């Protein structure tokens with residue numbers, strides 16, 4: 001029995017004519033080349049079914065077109081080529097093609113002070129679309145960082161001032177006594193709260209972008225925040241991290257504004273959306289801020 005003798009249900013006419021917005025496959029396992037590494041990816045591949053009379057699309061044609069990612073790094077040109085295959089293999093059926101790739105890259109990050117390094121993971125998503133309006137590609141990546149509450153820091157400082165005032169009332173200030181007091185927990189009696197935080201950055205690339213600016217996006221965002229999560233940490237690194245947090249006190253609004261400025265300065269970015277989530281240690285809920293520029297949800 002060969003393909004010619006097998007019934008092709010997809011090619012039949014349907015009894016309930018209706019065009020469909022998206023038809024395809026979700027969560028396909030797929031190796032991807034990104035950031036000069038091979039990662040375990042997942043793909044959602046689909047097309048619109050504009051011919052409402054046609055029973056179905058040809059799933060295998062979309063699936064086989066994904067093989068192109070096995071040999072080459074993911075670039076806007078490759079995404080456009082694969083979407084072109086989706087449409088070419090669905091002539092008269094589909095006007096729009098969609099592809100979402102998901103995965104995470106591991107980047108080796110140096111410690112702040114010690115000569116150590118370790119791996120940090122960055123979840124990412126790439127969404128591409130080819131339709132009558134043209135080719136459209138978005139890159140999304142999540143970046144973890146630390147945020148120390150500026151209000152909490154100010155309140156802690158006030159308590160320290162009050163304790164200082166009480167402990168050194170009615171006595172001349174002695175340098176050695178003050179130094180010892182500064183190093184004691186009864187002197188520095190309050191600390192501000194910090195939280196592990198996440199920025200989810202989505203950028204829509206300009207049509208002329210030849211590469212996905214994954215590393216630039218991550219590096220620039222971490223630089224803008226100043227308190228990226230660390231990997232290998234010795235005490236010297238932890239002390240440097242404490243200093244970085246103290247010098248970068250951030251409400252979620254502050255983090256969002258820093259990142260807005262950072263994304264607005266990136267070349268070949270036509271629009272962006274960002275969302276920061278501070279998983280509060282003061283509350284049992286999160287503090288969240290969003291910002292965007294020239295952004296329409298896809």
Ligand SMILES: Nc1nc2c(ncn2[C@@H]2O[C@H](COP(=O)(O)OP(=O)(O)OP(=O)(O)O)[C@@H](O)[C@H]2O)c(=O)[nH]1
Pocket residue numbers: 003008010055056057058059060061
């Ligand atoms: N359209 C459609 N196909 C499905 C679905 N679920 C499973 N399939 C199967 O996907 C398989 C591949 O479909 P096609 O790409 O049309 O396969 P084919 O007819 O051998 O390939 P072509 O000759 O290229 O059309 C078929 O065996 C379908 O039964 C579904 O919900 N919709």
